[in-house]
Amino acid sequence: MLRYILKRLLHGLITVWFIATATFIAMHAVPGDPLSGEKAMTPEIRRNLEAKYGLDKPVVEQYRIFLVNMAKGDFGISYTQQNREVNDIIREGFPVSATLGILAVVFAALGGILLGALTATYRNRLPDVVIMFLVILGISVPSFVFAALGQLALVKINAWTGFTLFPVAGWGTVMHMVVPSLVLGLGTMAYLTRLMRSSMLEVTNTDYVRTARSKGLPPARIFLKHQLRNAILPVVTVLGPAIAAITTGGFVVELVFAIPGLGRYFVQAVQQLDYTVIMGTTVFYGAFLVLMVIVVDIVYGLIDPRVRLKA
Amino acid sequence: MGLGAVVAFVGLLFVLGWLAGKTGGGEVAGDGVDEQAGSITLAYPFEPPQLDSTRATDVSSSFVLGHVMEGLLRLDEHGAIAPGVAERWEIDPHQAVFHLRATALWSDGKPVTAQDFVFGWRKVVDPATASEYAFIMYAVKNAEAISKGEMPPDTLGVRALDDHTLQVEFQQPVAYFDKLATFKTYYPIRQDFYESRSGRYGADAEDLVFNGPFTLARWVHGARLRFEKNQTYWNRDTIRLNAVDIPYITTDSAAVMNLYKDDKVAMVGASLGLDPEQLKEVLVQRWPMERFNEGAIFFLEFNHRDGRLTENLHLRKAIQLVFDPGELVNQVIKLPGYLPGQSLFPVWLRGADGLFRQEYPASPPKLDVAAAREHLELARKELGLETWPPISLLCDDRPLTSRITEYLQARLKEELGLEVRIDRQIFKQRLAKMTAGEFDIVMAGWSPDFDDPMTFGDLFASWNLNNRGRYEGAELDRQVRIAMGSLDPKTRMDAFGKVQSLLIDEAVIVPMYERGQVFVRNPQLQGVVRRVVGTDPDFTHAYLGSP
Numbered sequence: 001m002l003r004y005i006l007k008r009l010l011h012g013l014i015t016v017w018f019i020a021t022a023t024f025i026a027m028h029a030v031p032g033d034p035l036s037g038e039k040a041m042t043p044e045i046r047r048n049l050e051a052k053y054g055l056d057k058p059v060v061e062q063y064r065i066f067l068v069n070m071a072k073g074d075f076g077i078s079y080t081q082q083n084r085e086v087n088d089i090i091r092e093g094f095p096v097s098a099t100l101g102i103l104a105v106v107f108a109a110l111g112g113i114l115l116g117a118l119t120a121t122y123r124n125r126l127p128d129v130v131i132m133f134l135v136i137l138g139i140s141v142p143s144f145v146f147a148a149l150g151q152l153a154l155v156k157i158n159a160w161t162g163f164t165l166f167p168v169a170g171w172g173t174v175m176h177m178v179v180p181s182l183v184l185g186l187g188t189m190a191y192l193t194r195l196m197r198s199s200m201l202e203v204t205n206t207d208y209v210r211t212a213r214s215k216g217l218p219p220a221r222i223f224l225k226h227q228l229r230n231a232i233l234p235v236v237t238v239l240g241p242a243i244a245a246i247t248t249g250g251f252v253v254e255l256v257f258a259i260p261g262l263g264r265y266f267v268q269a270v271q272q273l274d275y276t277v278i279m280g281t282t283v284f285y286g287a288f289l290v291l292m293v294i295v296v297d298i299v300y301g302l303i304d305p306r307v308r309l310k311a
Numbered sequence: 312m313g314l315g316a317v318v319a320f321v322g323l324l325f326v327l328g329w330l331a332g333k334t335g336g337g338e339v340a341g342d343g344v345d346e347q348a349g350s351i352t353l354a355y356p357f358e359p360p361q362l363d364s365t366r367a368t369d370v371s372s373s374f375v376l377g378h379v380m381e382g383l384l385r386l387d388e389h390g391a392i393a394p395g396v397a398e399r400w401e402i403d404p405h406q407a408v409f410h411l412r413a414t415a416l417w418s419d420g421k422p423v424t425a426q427d428f429v430f431g432w433r434k435v436v437d438p439a440t441a442s443e444y445a446f447i448m449y450a451v452k453n454a455e456a457i458s459k460g461e462m463p464p465d466t467l468g469v470r471a472l473d474d475h476t477l478q479v480e481f482q483q484p485v486a487y488f489d490k491l492a493t494f495k496t497y498y499p500i501r502q503d504f505y506e507s508r509s510g511r512y513g514a515d516a517e518d519l520v521f522n523g524p525f526t527l528a529r530w531v532h533g534a535r536l537r538f539e540k541n542q543t544y545w546n547r548d549t550i551r552l553n554a555v556d557i558p559y560i561t562t563d564s565a566a567v568m569n570l571y572k573d574d575k576v577a578m579v580g581a582s583l584g585l586d587p588e589q590l591k592e593v594l595v596q597r598w599p600m601e602r603f604n605e606g607a608i609f610f611l612e613f614n615h616r617d618g619r620l621t622e623n624l625h626l627r628k629a630i631q632l633v634f635d636p637g638e639l640v641n642q643v644i645k646l647p648g649y650l651p652g653q654s655l656f657p658v659w660l661r662g663a664d665g666l667f668r669q670e671y672p673a674s675p676p677k678l679d680v681a682a683a684r685e686h687l688e689l690a691r692k693e694l695g696l697e698t699w700p701p702i703s704l705l706c707d708d709r710p711l712t713s714r715i716t717e718y719l720q721a722r723l724k725e726e727l728g729l730e731v732r733i734d735r736q737i738f739k740q741r742l743a744k745m746t747a748g749e750f751d752i753v754m755a756g757w758s759p760d761f762d763d764p765m766t767f768g769d770l771f772a773s774w775n776l777n778n779r780g781r782y783e784g785a786e787l788d789r790q791v792r793i794a795m796g797s798l799d800p801k802t803r804m805d806a807f808g809k810v811q812s813l814l815i816d817e818a819v820i821v822p823m824y825e826r827g828q829v830f831v832r833n834p835q836l837q838g839v840v841r842r843v844v845g846t847d848p849d850f851t852h853a854y855l856g857s858p
Contacts, residue, residue: 032739036746037368040776041443044459048441081360083514084532092532106323148565155569168573169354169566170340170558171534258354258561260533273739 005298012290019286020070020279027278028059034079034273053079066279075280080272086280093262096171100261101247103177104185109239111189116196117228120204131193138190146183147256154179169258180257184250188242192235200231233304240296244289340558343577344835346855350554351577351836354567358533358560363513364498365435366442370847376495377846378538380523383409383428383492388840388852390762392489396423396499396522404484404798411475414545418521423499425471431500433464444496447760450488452480486798487763493845494761524550524851533560551854564589577833581848584828587646593831600829602648606843608657608767609756611821614748615782620702621751625690627818632676632683633726640824643718644711648827654811657825659843660764663800667764671808675815680726687727701730705750708735712754715823745779753779762844764807768794771819782819834858
């Protein structure tokens with residue numbers, strides 16, 4: 001087990017290095033210049049800035065410096081936020097995105113498993129048809145539409161009831177999180193519902209479920225012990241990448257609800273060619289994704305006794 | 312299992328609540344207008360990259376610094392020069408002397424002294440600071456040489472004669488130094504405080520000390536900015552708002568509109584203006600709108616480099632003659648607040664006595680398709696072309712831009728038979744292509760730094776780095792030099808008047824529009840000042856009252 005984890009971590013490190021290198025090359029290949037602004041700079045001011053960020057050195061040397069600093073966990077200082085370290089930006093932004101993301105995943109997983117089981121149980125009957133229709137909506141409608149609709153609904157509800165239970169935007173209390181995280185988790189919830197439905201249907205027709213039924217076990221027990229536990233496996237598989245995707249992909253939701261997450265820095269950095277922030281956030285997100293996949297594989301082994309973790 | 316799940320879920324909520332408080336600033340935002348507390352709540356699209364005034368460049372930094380800092384002079388509600396830290400001043404062609412008031416204090420109670428200005432200004436021109444706005448201090452003696460690393464920073468022509476007297480020597484006579492003295496780059500910085508922050512000055516609220524009407528009481532990055540009345544400010548009795556709270560930082564204008572409807576913010580479109588979608592909503596709700604000319608001018612800039620088609624005057628004339636800014640603004644842009652562009656110099660600029668554009672009216676040529684075709688034919692012969700190759704139009708990727716480029720494309724095709732190839736680029740890539748000269752025509756714009764025609768006037772001088780089309784005109788250069796070397800308002804304005812005519816006659820650029828915006832304000836919030844240059848919007852003397 002330990003050897004397996006170590007080996008996976010080593011592979012993960014190589015993946016992260018690869019992500020970092022590819023991003024570094026792509027970033028430098030993009031036309032444009034991180035120091036340029038709407039107003040032109042005198043050559044001397046430009047030289048002063050280049051020296052400050054080490055851009056006066058050859059690219060290979062810049063890459064070497066980047067790798068050495070990355071190994072030390074230091075991504076340098078942002079180009080746009082001139083005296084903030086990239087590490088500070090991640091430290092402040094990520095917990096917000098992660099909090100929002102965790103809640104969204106909780107919503108998505110609970111909702112997806114529940115609704116998926118429900119549709120499988122009522123296969124081809126009214127609840128199934130209605131839920132599956134909503135699922136298709138959930139998968140095909142992008143999150144910014146849900147975000148805008150959700151916010152508009154809040155305005156109407158607040159105006160109608162006369163008090164604010166869920167704030168329209170902002171951050172700071174649990175109430176601020178509920179609607180944005182629902183919106184953020186909706187797509188994943190729809191996807192998980194579909195996945196859960198098909199894997200549930202598969203399980204329902206297996207021999208051991210039929211055996212359990214013929215033994216006369218109570219339906220609730222069959223459902224929880226025999227069906228759910230087996231059907232949930234594929235869901236767990238996608239949950240890891242989904243956690244990473246949700247925690248890192250909340251840019252639009254963060255924008256609409258004015259949430260100070262890492263998403264906006266990530267997107268803005270690319271637009272602004274803020275080299276250090278691009279590298280910092282990409283490597284961080286990459287590492288996070290790799291880690292999540294490893295965690296899921298380990299959890300998989302715990303849930304499913306058939307899976308042995310071997311190096 | 313049931314009980315366990317409930318306990319786990321409740322536990323999770325507690326953890327989330329704690330995390331939210333930890334990360335978001337904790338406090339709950341108030342209403343848009345709170346008369347009891349004397350405070351207002353706003354949304355703002357960006358947070359400042361940092362708040363060290365020596366390196367600040369963007370509008371969000373101007374907005375925040377303008378509320379929490381004060382220079383020697385400030386702008387009053389009409390945009391006129393007013394005393395700031397300096398209560399009296401004398402400016403002559405060679406030097407200026409500022410007499411600082413004894414009552415000016417920093418927010419920690421220490422006095423604001425002449426040395427604080429000397430320290431701040433030296434930081435600006437010090438090459439180690441790498442300030443992008445160092446050029447705005449080139450009026451001060453030796454500033455340029457210091458910025459180039461040819462002289463040490465302590466040779467800058469600014470001296471503290473005593474704690475309350477500041478003497479500034481000029482590199483050359485400058486007609487608008489009083490206006491420069493209101494600019495953020497000229498704000499004071501206190502040496503002992505700056506050095507105590509070990510390189511983090513301006514990075515966070517606690518890395519700043521304030522001498523303006525407000526203090527920056529909170530700054531949660533990406534989440535919240537909060538100004539509170541500065542109890543040590545010398546003119547505190549005239550400040551009526553106790554707090555300006557900005558707990559929403561987002562560029563999503565629909566979100567801000569929703570917040571306004573929910574009474575959570577006091578203004579919509581306070582910085583960027585309303586976009587067309589929000590405008591419809593405002594019209595439906597019948598809220599009173601306010602218009603504001605942002606002060607920026609947008610134009611088509613031709614590439615004058617050797618070998619470019621647009622180097623040819625007749626081609627430029629032909630394009631100029633089929634372009635109608637009035638039609639563009641009224642039929643294509645269709646947003647209130649926009650004005651058709653007639654000159655590089657916008658309508659709000661002051662001239663010798665009144666407004667510059669009233670003293671020197673711009674006379675752009677009238678729409679004339681026949682004359683345009685004649686010019687085009689002349690151009691074709693001069694260039695020795697059989698047929699016209701496509702003309703490249705470099706532009707940004709905003710939605711409004713594509714409406715304008717489509718209009719231009721259609722105009723030039725219909726009237727002149729010219730093919731326009733649109734080159735849409737995101738911000739940084741457009742800048743790279745502009746600088747490299749990879750365009751025939753570029754959609755460009757310019758916003759002012761200070762309220763003098765010079766902020767636009769020298770833009771197309773051959774030595775100006777922002778002259779991206781590389782226009783070189785001996786006569787234009789001569790007029791700009793006259794305006795730079797003179798202190799006489801009439802002489803200077805005459806020179807700018809000639810620059811204005813030259814730009815039209817030579818078709819150096821084709822003005823498109825002056826950008827405007829529309830915003831909505833809670834009627835209880837009064838005394839908000841919108842400014843073309845400096846702190847905008849300015850809540851310094853805002854107050855709450857019944858409309």
